[in-house]
Amino acid sequence: MASDNSSVITQLRKMISEGEYRQGERIGEVRVAEDLGVSRTPVRLAFRTLEQEGLLERTGKRGFVVREFSERDVQVAVEVRGVLEGLAARRLAEAGLTDPVREQLEHCLAEGDALFRKGYLEDADITAWSRLNGHFHRTIIEATGTRVIADAIRRNDHLPFASAESIIIDKHCLDGEYRKLFMAHQQHWLVYQALREGEGARAEMLMREHAYIGLRYGSLFGLTG
């Protein structure tokens, strides 16, 4: 097991996402400590972290409950990601792409083109795409030269997107994995073009729209951990 309490945090996140501790359920230090086989101390620390992440909330004077997320919460969380990434894109477009940033984005796009060329995706391709996708987004966010936006996105992304999938995807998703990912890839191209041309407003708008399709892969962006 890891030396600090990060493994407790990770496990708790997972258990909450997977519904092992149900939404709205009161969650006690002792029980969790027993479940995970550790003492109360790392659990207490983890509770503070999870509280800030928004997965737990204090109930009255004492104790925590697993936070409940409505369908609207998830919808808004997606839009929050959209406006934050849109902000990053606009700033980047207005500041102008540096050569290394441009090269990284072009690398992602070229690799993506190669991936979709054969007309279908295998599992390994989807994994590869996830990595490329994460790299593309991270490049833009980090190129803003500040951690503020990345932090805001990361904190927002701790919402239980596992359940988000079941809520959103069933309704809005397109008719196939390939088509969906290919559309995301095409959106990346549009964003890149706008960035390249210094069209800040357009880059922002495109990123905001892109967030909706990106939801499905929120946890794969590499930002959340």
Next chain:
Amino acid sequence: MASDNSSVITQLRKMISEGEYRQGERIGEVRVAEDLGVSRTPVRLAFRTLEQEGLLERTGKRGFVVREFSERDVQVAVEVRGVLEGLAARRLAEAGLTDPVREQLEHCLAEGDALFRKGYLEDADITAWSRLNGHFHRTIIEATGTRVIADAIRRNDHLPFASAESIIIDKHCLDGEYRKLFMAHQQHWLVYQALREGEGARAEMLMREHAYIGLRYGSLFGLTG
């Protein structure tokens, strides 16, 4: 002293904002515990909270340092607030104002009108304005029917805006307290009108612009605590 460790958190935030622990400085549990006259336990808990808030960050394997904020960080933090409140305003405009929300906004505006009528502001008036301002913003954010946006704003607002003031205000501020607050009040009117007319895009844009002037009073919005 308070029963839980919230007072430790509050004091630490304050000490960091005020530069008692300098940016980039390594911060140890023992020393802080001694400084505050408590044991290490509440300090350890507070460190986790402050870490999530972005005021502290881990250094290597062990310990925390006070996070450093650049001028750009503060600038971007303001814009983050702007896009988040803009998102709230757009959603609200598109969903339509309910009567109680409309009444609360109109109350803030009427009270504000009264405040500015006499052409100058006393200290008590500024206090009153801060309350009205916070109420106006909170009304819009809470009217979205989800805590997601409010949470994102609150977390973002834990940046040390105390130093933010010294960075931003000296450069961009208008030529007087009265004029600045009056302009903010007028912006509230514009936002209200856009909300009332269901003009989502305009409401969003106005809120984003409003964030720049709102920075000075970030900690008075009542969202930060």
Next chain:
DNA sequence: TTCTGTTTTTTTGGATCCATAAAAGGCATT
């Protein structure tokens, strides 16, 4: 039966203890 006041239990917050890992400091050798 229901409301209320009391007692018991549970659970959290804070303090302390211990083990361990990182950092610091000293010493020897080249």
Next chain:
DNA sequence: AATGCCTTTTATGGATCCAAAAAAACAGAA
């Protein structure tokens, strides 16, 4: 004098202990 190794110190993570407060259980009276 500089570098590498070893010892000492220090700080953190985890476990346990204790006190206090909240919740729950219980008993008695209207």
